[in-house]
Amino acid sequence: MNVLVLGIGNLLLQDEGAGVRVVEELEKRYEIPECVELLDGGTSGIELLQYIRGRDALILVDVVRSGEACGTITRYDGDDVPALFQSKISPHQLGISDLLATARLLDSLPKQIILFGIEPKSMDTGLELSPEIAAQIPGLAECIAQELQNLGIALELR
Amino acid sequence: MATRITIDPVTRIEGHLRVDCEVTNGRVNNAWASGQMWRGLELILKGRDPREAWIYAQRICGVCTTVHAIASVRSVENALKMEIPLNAQYIRNMLIAAHAIQDHIVHFYHLSALDWVDVTSALQADPRKAASLAQSLSSWHLNSVQELTQTQERLKSFVDGGQLGIFANGYWGHPAMKLSPEVNLLACTHYLQALEVQRRANMIISILGSKTPHIQNLAVGGVANPINNDSPSTLSMERLYYVKTLIDELGDFINNVYLPDVCAIGGFYSDWTGYGAGVMNYLSVPEFPLDTKGTAFELPGGYIPNGDISQFRAIKDFQDEYFSKAVSESVKHSWYKGEADLHPWKGETEPNYTDFQDNGKYSWVKAPTFNGAPAQVGPLANVLCLYAAGHLPTRKYADKALSMVSSIAGKPVRIAALHSTIGRHAARAIRAAVLCETLNKQWQLLIDNIGKGDITTFNKPEFPNGEVSGVGIHEAPRGVLSHWIVIADKKIKNYQCVVPSTWNSSPRNSNDKPGPYEASLIGTPIAVADRPLEVLRTVHSFDPCLACAIHLVDKESRGIVTVKTS
Numbered sequence: 001m002n003v004l005v006l007g008i009g010n011l012l013l014q015d016e017g018a019g020v021r022v023v024e025e026l027e028k029r030y031e032i033p034e035c036v037e038l039l040d041g042g043t044s045g046i047e048l049l050q051y052i053r054g055r056d057a058l059i060l061v062d063v064v065r066s067g068e069a070c071g072t073i074t075r076y077d078g079d080d081v082p083a084l085f086q087s088k089i090s091p092h093q094l095g096i097s098d099l100l101a102t103a104r105l106l107d108s109l110p111k112q113i114i115l116f117g118i119e120p121k122s123m124d125t126g127l128e129l130s131p132e133i134a135a136q137i138p139g140l141a142e143c144i145a146q147e148l149q150n151l152g153i154a155l156e157l158r
Numbered sequence: 159m160a161t162r163i164t165i166d167p168v169t170r171i172e173g174h175l176r177v178d179c180e181v182t183n184g185r186v187n188n189a190w191a192s193g194q195m196w197r198g199l200e201l202i203l204k205g206r207d208p209r210e211a212w213i214y215a216q217r218i219c220g221v222c223t224t225v226h227a228i229a230s231v232r233s234v235e236n237a238l239k240m241e242i243p244l245n246a247q248y249i250r251n252m253l254i255a256a257h258a259i260q261d262h263i264v265h266f267y268h269l270s271a272l273d274w275v276d277v278t279s280a281l282q283a284d285p286r287k288a289a290s291l292a293q294s295l296s297s298w299h300l301n302s303v304q305e306l307t308q309t310q311e312r313l314k315s316f317v318d319g320g321q322l323g324i325f326a327n328g329y330w331g332h333p334a335m336k337l338s339p340e341v342n343l344l345a346c347t348h349y350l351q352a353l354e355v356q357r358r359a360n361m362i363i364s365i366l367g368s369k370t371p372h373i374q375n376l377a378v379g380g381v382a383n384p385i386n387n388d389s390p391s392t393l394s395m396e397r398l399y400y401v402k403t404l405i406d407e408l409g410d411f412i413n414n415v416y417l418p419d420v421c422a423i424g425g426f427y428s429d430w431t432g433y434g435a436g437v438m439n440y441l442s443v444p445e446f447p448l449d450t451k452g453t454a455f456e457l458p459g460g461y462i463p464n465g466d467i468s469q470f471r472a473i474k475d476f477q478d479e480y481f482s483k484a485v486s487e488s489v490k491h492s493w494y495k496g497e498a499d500l501h502p503w504k505g506e507t508e509p510n511y512t513d514f515q516d517n518g519k520y521s522w523v524k525a526p527t528f529n530g531a532p533a534q535v536g537p538l539a540n541v542l543c544l545y546a547a548g549h550l551p552t553r554k555y556a557d558k559a560l561s562m563v564s565s566i567a568g569k570p571v572r573i574a575a576l577h578s579t580i581g582r583h584a585a586r587a588i589r590a591a592v593l594c595e596t597l598n599k600q601w602q603l604l605i606d607n608i609g610k611g612d613i614t615t616f617n618k619p620e621f622p623n624g625e626v627s628g629v630g631i632h633e634a635p636r637g638v639l640s641h642w643i644v645i646a647d648k649k650i651k652n653y654q655c656v657v658p659s660t661w662n663s664s665p666r667n668s669n670d671k672p673g674p675y676e677a678s679l680i681g682t683p684i685a686v687a688d689r690p691l692e693v694l695r696t697v698h699s700f701d702p703c704l705a706c707a708i709h710l711v712d713k714e715s716r717g718i719v720t721v722k723t724s
Contacts, residue, residue: 011217012199043220044371046264050357095220102268105316106353125201127214 001035001152004055004110005144006048008041008062008096015120015133018140019061022116025141030155036148045095046102053108057151059144060096064117071132072119073140081113114147116140160187161687165694166194175663175702177675178514179693181684186693189672189679190516191663193523200507203653208234208645209378209619211653215641216372218655221703224257224363225634226641226655227376233641234378234619236476237628241450243614246380248604249393251446251456252401253366253373254632255597259408260359261635261701262537262590263416266583267352270698272328273691274423275345276335281314283339292344295422295562298414300351301344309347329691337426345423348415355411358404362597365397380616385608395605402601409594412587420587421559424580425566434579434696436678437532438465440539441661443473443481443640445633446596448603452476456596458547459540459633461528465577470546482629485640485656488525491518491665499527499668502642503627505654525667526656534674535637535661536700538576538585544592545573555591559584579678582699621648634658636701662700675700 007023010016020040027038041048052058060081066074076084082104085097103109118140121130129137145155166176174194179186199218203211212230216223228250235242285306292301316325329335337345360370366383367373375382386392424431439462446456453475460472461480473481486499495508512519525532533539544552556573563571563584576585630641637658644652664673675697682692 010220012202012214040372042217042223042371044223045220046268046353046356047220047260047360047371049353050360098268102353105312106350125199127202 001056002054003036003057003059003148003151003153004051005036005038005059005061005148006041006051007039008043008060010043011127012125014122014124014126014128015063015118015130016123018063018118018120018129018133018137021129021134021137022061022118022140022144025137026144026155029138029141029158030145031158032155033153036153036155043095045099048099049102049106049108052099052103052110053106055110057112057114058110059147060113060115061140061144062096062115062117063120063123064115066117066119068119070119070121070130071136073136073143074117074119075143076115076117077113081115084115112151116143116147163684163687163690163693165690175697177679177693177697179679179682179684179690181687184683184685186679186682186684189676190520191523191665191673191675191697192514192521193663200653200655203650206650207648208237208621208643208650211643211650212376212378215655219703220371221261222634222636223372224253224367225632225639227373228254229630229632229634229639229641229655231376231378232476232630232632233628233643234630234645235628236630237626237643237645238378238619238621240379240619241617242447242452243380243612243617244450244607245385245604245612245615247447247450248600248607249366249375249381249383249615251600252597252604253363254445255593255600256359256362256366258635259412259590259593259597260356260363262586262593263352263356263359263411265635265701266416266420266586267349269701270583270695271345271349271423272325273695273698274335274427275337275349276330276332276342277313277325277328277346278317278330279335279337279339280342280346281310281317281339283310283343285310285343288340288343291340295418296414298410300347306343306347309350310343312350313346329689332689332691333685334691334695337423341422341426345419348419351415352411355408358407362401362404365401366393377616379619380614383615385613385615395608398601398605405594405597405601409598412590412594417555417559417587417591418562420583421562422566424559424563424571424584427580428563428567428569428571428575430580430695431571431575431578433682433692434582434678434699435465435577436676436680437534437672437674438577439463439528439531439533440465440542441528441533441535441638442540442543443631443633443638444475446600447476456599457540457544457592457633458549459638460543460547461533462539462542462546463531467542467546467573470543472547476629476631481631484529486527486530487656488527488668490525490668490670492521492524493519494524499530502629502640502654502656503644503652505642505652507654521663521665523660523663523665525664525673526661527667530669532664532667532671532673532677533661535658536582536585537589537635537637538582539637540633541585541588541592542576549592551592551595552588555588559588579696579699586701621645623647625651636703637661659700659703663702675702
C-alpha cells in the first residue's frame, strides 16, 4: 500500500490553508511510515501530477463549502471526489479538477480517492486560522489517521 | 448594432479574470479586462523580518511559487547592496530556467493548445498520414504510427466513455478550428507526451530546490544547498550529472517537438499573425546574473517603444535606475482610493469598490506604466529585446522558427509577424529553446566553479538601522516581475509586488490608454458571438495568471465560463 496525503490551500488566506495545516499536524503528531507521503500542495495543480502517480490511494484535504456549520468535517470517496471538484465547492476547484482529469487520461489515477473537507469560516488575508477551524485541526488529523488505519496502515504517535 | 460579450472567468488556472468585448459587424471594437478579486497579500509582510519574506511570497500563487521567492530575496539583497556567491547565482539560475521551461511547455500544450487543436477531429485522422507529416517536421523518436494510433485509441475511449474531463470545455467543431485531423492527432499525441516531459523540469527543481511545489533552498544572501561530493544528502556531482540528463531530455523535446509544433500551428493559422498585437511597447529585464554583484547577465533586457526594435534601450543591471525610476501605478480605473500615479515604493492598497463602470473604475488590477505608457511584458517582449540586443542564441532560434513557419505557410513570414496572438506562442517556444541552452551553460558554470574548489553558497546579510529600499527584478515566465521593499529598522515597512499579469491585464491608465489585453482584442474577428473562441485565443496567448496580479479572495465562487450577449 502506497498512500499520498495531499493538503491543499493558501496559507496567506486564513482558513483557505486548513488542508496544509492538517498535513503539518499529522507530521507533528505521528511517526510517518515509508508507505505514506505527506505533501503540502499549496495551491498548485498540474505540477502535483508526479506525486499522485503510482499511488494505491490518494487522501486529499481541503476546505469545502458544503453549506454546513463552519468547522464541519465531511468525507467523500470514489467518483464523488472528481465530480465534486467539477462543481464549486472548493476554491481550488479548477487546479485539482484538471489534475484529477489529467491523471485519469494518463491511467494514473489512484484506485482509491478520499477527500476530507472542512467548512471554512474566514478566508480573509492573514496567516492565522480562525479559532473554530484551528480547534478542528487535531480532530481532522485523527480522522486521517483512522482512514489510514482502515487502509491497513497504523500510525504510531510521536 | 453592438453585441456585448462577457467571459468570466477566462482562465483555467489561478485568479479570476473577466473580459468584456463589444462586437460590431463581426469584429471587436472595444474591450475591458477586469480582475475580479482583491488580495492584500502584501499587507501580511508588513512588520516581518525581511529574511523570511520569500517564504510567504512564494505562497502568493500556486503556479509561480519559485518566481516570487526569487524576486523577494533579490529585493532584500538589492536594498542591502549585497554580493551573492557565484555558486548561488548558478543554482538560482538553473532553478529559474527549469521553472520557466516547465511553465512554457505546460502553457502551450495544456493551457492553450486546445484553443487551436480540435480533439474530436483527431479521432478522424489517419495515423499513417499523421506519422509521415510528423516525420517531415522533426526526427522526434515518438512520432511513430504506433504511438499516434495509441493516442487515438486512448482519446476514443475517453470520448466514448462520455468522460471528456479536461477536454470538456473545448470549442469542438468551431468554424475557427482549421487544422486537419492529422495535425490535430499529432498535437494531441504531443499533449500527452508533454505531461511526461514537464515532470523532467520539475525534477530539476526538486533536486536543486529540495522540494516542490515550494522550494526550500533560498536564503537572503544565497542558497542553503551545501555542496559536498562525499555526502549523498547534499548537492553532489552524482546528482548534478543526473540533472544534466534531465536537461538533455528537455532540449530534445523543445527542439524536436515544441518548437516544430508551434511553427506548424503558426503556419496553418498564419492569418493569426495579423491579429492581437495590441500594446507594442515591450519591457523585459536582464536575467541570469553571471557575477556576484549582478552586473553581467546571460540574457539582456530593456525597453522597445512602439514595436521599433531599432529604438531598443537596455536595462543594464539590477541597480539601473532606467528601470527603477520609470515604473509607477495608476488607480484611476481600479477599485482603489487615490488620484496620482504612485511609485511602488510609495504604493498604497486602499480598496474603493464601485460597480463595473465602463468609463470609470472596473478592475482590482492596478495599471502599471513605464515612463507613463502601458507596456507589454512576457516571452514576446523578452525575445524581441534579446533579438534587438543581438543575443546570438535568440537570433538562431528565431530565424529557425520563422523559416519553418514560412515553409509551412508557403509565404515569407518575418520577425514583424511576432507582433500578434500567434507570435506570442512562437516567442514562448523560441524562449524555451534559448532557456534550455542557458540551463546547460549554467550547469557547466556551476560544475567548473565547484571544480575550482569554491563551495561557498551563502553570504550573511547585515541589516542597518534606519530606512533602506530595494527592488528585486526577475524575468519570469509571464514577464517582468518586480518586488519593491522598504525596510525600516530591520523590519518590512512596505512591500509591493508588480507582477507580469498586472502589466498585461492592466485596465486603462490615467490617460485612459488601454492595457495590453484590452488593446490586443481590438479588431479580432468573432465568428459566433456566444462561442467567442477568438477572444480566448488572444487572451490565452499572454499566459494569464491572476492570482498574484490582484491585490481577499472571491466571496462567491463562480461557474466555469459564462458568456453573455446582450
